Amino acid sequence: MFAAVYAAEGSNVGVLVDVGRAFSPRVEEHLPREVVLDVDGLTRLFGDARTIAAEIRRAAADRTLRVRVAIAGSRVAARLLVRHRAGLTIIDPGDGPAGQADAEAVAQVPIELLLEIMPPPDGTTLSAGRVRTYQKESQERVRTLRRWGLRTMGELAALPPDDVAARLGAAGAHWWHVARGEDHEPLVPTVADERFEQSLDLEWPIEGLEPLSFVLGRLIEPLSAHLERRDRGVAVLHLLLRLVNKTVHEQSLQLPTPMRDPKALRTIALLALESNPPAAGIDRVTVTADPTPARVLQHSLLTRPVPMPEEIATLMARLNALMGEGRCGAPAVVDSWRPGASAVALFAPETTTRAATPVQCLIARPPPPQHAGKRVPGAPVPGGRSPAMALRRFRFPIPARVTVEQGKPVRVATDRRGMTGGRVEKSAGPWRTSGQWWEDGKTSQAPSAVTPWDRDEWDVTLSDGATYRMFSERGTRAWFVDGLFD
Amino acid sequence: MAKIALATLESALRDHKLDRTLTTALPPLDRVDPAAFVPTGLEALDAHLRSGIPRGHLSEIVGPRSSGRTTLALQLMAAATREGELVALIDTFDRLDVASLVAAGADLSRVLWVRGQAVSRTESAVDPRWVPGEGALRSVRSGAAEGLVERTIDRALKAFNLVLQAGGFGIVALDLADAPRIALQRIPFTTWMRVQRAVEGSDTACVLVAPEPVSRSSGGVTLALTGRTTWSGQTDRSRRVAGSDMDVRVVSPRRRVEGQLRVGATTHEDRAPDYIPRAAC
Numbered sequence: 001m002f003a004a005v006y007a008a009e010g011s012n013v014g015v016l017v018d019v020g021r022a023f024s025p026r027v028e029e030h031l032p033r034e035v036v037l038d039v040d041g042l043t044r045l046f047g048d049a050r051t052i053a054a055e056i057r058r059a060a061a062d063r064t065l066r067v068r069v070a071i072a073g074s075r076v077a078a079r080l081l082v083r084h085r086a087g088l089t090i091i092d093p094g095d096g097p098a099g100q101a102d103a104e105a106v107a108q109v110p111i112e113l114l115l116e117i118m119p120p121p122d123g124t125t126l127s128a129g130r131v132r133t134y135q136k137e138s139q140e141r142v143r144t145l146r147r148w149g150l151r152t153m154g155e156l157a158a159l160p161p162d163d164v165a166a167r168l169g170a171a172g173a174h175w176w177h178v179a180r181g182e183d184h185e186p187l188v189p190t191v192a193d194e195r196f197e198q199s200l201d202l203e204w205p206i207e208g209l210e211p212l213s214f215v216l217g218r219l220i221e222p223l224s225a226h227l228e229r230r231d232r233g234v235a236v237l238h239l240l241l242r243l244v245n246k247t248v249h250e251q252s253l254q255l256p257t258p259m260r261d262p263k264a265l266r267t268i269a270l271l272a273l274e275s276n277p278p279a280a281g282i283d284r285v286t287v288t289a290d291p292t293p294a295r296v297l298q299h300s301l302l303t304r305p306v307p308m309p310e311e312i313a314t315l316m317a318r319l320n321a322l323m324g325e326g327r328c329g330a331p332a333v334v335d336s337w338r339p340g341a342s343a344v345a346l347f348a349p350e351t352t353t354r355a356a357t358p359v360q361c362l363i364a365r366p367p368p369p370q371h372a373g374k375r376v377p378g379a380p381v382p383g384g385r386s387p388a389m390a391l392r393r394f395r396f397p398i399p400a401r402v403t404v405e406q407g408k409p410v411r412v413a414t415d416r417r418g419m420t421g422g423r424v425e426k427s428a429g430p431w432r433t434s435g436q437w438w439e440d441g442k443t444s445q446a447p448s449a450v451t452p453w454d455r456d457e458w459d460v461t462l463s464d465g466a467t468y469r470m471f472s473e474r475g476t477r478a479w480f481v482d483g484l485f486d
Numbered sequence: 487m488a489k490i491a492l493a494t495l496e497s498a499l500r501d502h503k504l505d506r507t508l509t510t511a512l513p514p515l516d517r518v519d520p521a522a523f524v525p526t527g528l529e530a531l532d533a534h535l536r537s538g539i540p541r542g543h544l545s546e547i548v549g550p551r552s553s554g555r556t557t558l559a560l561q562l563m564a565a566a567t568r569e570g571e572l573v574a575l576i577d578t579f580d581r582l583d584v585a586s587l588v589a590a591g592a593d594l595s596r597v598l599w600v601r602g603q604a605v606s607r608t609e610s611a612v613d614p615r616w617v618p619g620e621g622a623l624r625s626v627r628s629g630a631a632e633g634l635v636e637r638t639i640d641r642a643l644k645a646f647n648l649v650l651q652a653g654g655f656g657i658v659a660l661d662l663a664d665a666p667r668i669a670l671q672r673i674p675f676t677t678w679m680r681v682q683r684a685v686e687g688s689d690t691a692c693v694l695v696a697p698e699p700v701s702r703s704s705g706g707v708t709l710a711l712t713g714r715t716t717w718s719g720q721t722d723r724s725r726r727v728a729g730s731d732m733d734v735r736v737v738s739p740r741r742r743v744e745g746q747l748r749v750g751a752t753t754h755e756d757r758a759p760d761y762i763p764r765a766a767c
Contacts, residue, residue: 307654
């Protein structure tokens with residue numbers, strides 16, 4: 001049996017859910033102000049169905065809610081009746097066939113109520129546009145039924161179902177079952193908001209990461225188990241450390257992907273604390289997780305495995321702790337003409353690999369030629385694609401002394417050991433490049449991304465055989481070595 | 487007589503199944519599993535290497551400046567990312583030019599870039615004894631800078647080990663191209679043994695980029711490069727860097743793919759030969 005509870009306008013559905021939970025753990029929420037309870041088995045606690053309905057109404061009144069209550073054998077019948085009739089409505093199943101009482105009870109309900117109790121088919125996952133389209137189609141369907149001369153559910157239920165389905169489609173067939181008070185979907189209980197948190201008060205303050213790792217392990221393992229039971233992963237992990245100096249050390253770790261592996265979470269937390277340690281001994285440790293739906297992974301036997309997001313997150317945490325924050329990630333180009341402009345983006349490759357399988361490798365690649373290893377030394381390779389020549393950038397350009405004759409560099413010297421310079425064998429340039437000049441003078445301590453540049457670039461091959469990219473600042477006429485072609 | 491003795495010895499070794507462990511004078515293996523190699527993306531070199539750089543081994547790309555070491559390493563990584571693999575570059579002295587990586591055709595989202603210390607005087611502020619050919623004639627540099635370079639290399643090696651231990655990468659490259667010779671020699675040889683043990687049996691091809699041979703596992707290859715920059719244009723105003731001719735010498739005792747070939751590289755920048763003021767926007 002199901003009880004539908006429909007509150008007066010302006011009521012808070014949250015309070016209504018609380019009222020329902022006082023009677024049954026299986027409470028389904030329907031916005032904006034309706035809940036459905038599974039009241040099977042409550043007769044032994046409260047008495048008959050009418051008593052249960054009266055108790056529900058009384059409990060709601062205690063919370064200043066005015067409600068209607070309908071109890072029927074199916075959810076749909078209870079929902080239709082609670083909207084159709086005021087007060088308490090009880091449908092006794094009687095001795096007839098199952099569902100007959102519900103069908104007879106809803107027979108007088110007007111078909112317009114179908115619009116109120118029929119949500120979009122996929123619940124709330126549809127976009128707003130799709131929901132509007134669905135509602136428009138539903139209204140059109142009701143108008144069609146009205147044109148057929150149908151007014152009540154009973155009249156709709158009396159039509160042959162196949163003909164209804166042929167004329168109104170799958171939605172029409174579904175409506176026919178609803179008009180008979182038949183459930184096609186089970187009750188989906190609303191899950192209460194859970195707090196994923198673990199705390200531990202320490203008898204003695206701890207200092208250092210090693211003892212803390214044991215404490216974190218003890219807290220994170222039950223937290224992970226809790227998350228696993230609810231099929232949730234951690235989106236953000238919050239660490240709250242109450243220190244002996246009465247301050248709270250707080251750290252929030254945004255995880256690149258939902259995860260709940262206790263070892264990975266503990267390692268990430270420890271590495272974060274290693275780079276940002278608490279200022280004093282720790283009195284109390286609290287770990288809180290912001291839950292998010294867990295990932296669903298499908299591994300493949302035919303593709304090369306790629307690291308799991310947990311492994312990548314752990315690796316990145318270790319690398320960041322070793323190399324410094326922001327020094328590890330995926331290289332990214334930036335929208336700038338600045339020579340050598342680049343950035344480091346978050347390294348989060350797709351979990352699904354596109355790597356070729358061994359079978360694909362065999363198909364795609366031709367067998368190695370038999371003459372491999374017998375090529376004539378120095379002979380050019382026919383048909384080979386020429387690779388793009390790479391540049392090695394000096395992040396700090398090396399100051400150089402350049403002798404210029406007839407507008408061209410002819411000799412380069414630097415004070416830096418290992419790069420003595422030499423005579424310019426060949427040169428090409430200049431290529432002028434400038435930018436961010438509109439920022440000039442505005443900020444003296446601007447970051448490098450917005451500092452202006454104005455330079456003439458040259459490519460030179462020196463007598464040592466190496467080819468460099470050099471530039472001269474147009475303002476100061478100072479020369480620098482910017483990179484090496486390699 | 488000598489031939490008979492040699493034949494007898496080889497026959498005895500074969501009988502005791504020692505022929506593949508005690509001698510390298512064996513015919514090359516005909517059966518090549520392409521999945522056990524990472525293609526370099528250069529057809530000629532792949533053909534020469536019998537499919538590419540071997541996985542599960544430590545290989546190296548060595549050569550002097552402007553010989554094409556970085557070009558070849560980036561090509562290798564780009565080819566792997568095009569196959570959908572993850573690659574990692576431990577950029578010891580932060581020398582990667584992202585535009586060059588893009589020009590090589592890499593999928594940047596599949597590249598892990600570990601930026602080392604951008605030592606402003608890395609290549610230059612090092613001990614002259616470290617620089618090939620410089621000798622010990624120059625004054626000895628300060629100990630602070632020496633320590634900085636060594637610390638930078640040490641940190642890069644740690645990052646290298648972390649990435650290898652994490653696993654799952656098709657290629658893990660360590661760029662030591664600007665490391666001074668003496669600094670490379672000071673790296674304990676056990677370091678490379680540990681690297682080899684870490685990568686052994688995995689699907690990862692480990693690649694060192696260095697100025698000279700440092701370490702190679704028994705199954706790996708050494709690509710020794712010499713190259714020269716090629717220029718196009720006859721006049722001063724039309725001249726520009728056209729690319730590079732790379733002579734690749736392959737050294738691989740076990741797999742017997744030794745030999746030499748030439749690979750041409752072109753510049754990826756489409757620069758006009760004339761003076762072009764380029765305004766920023």
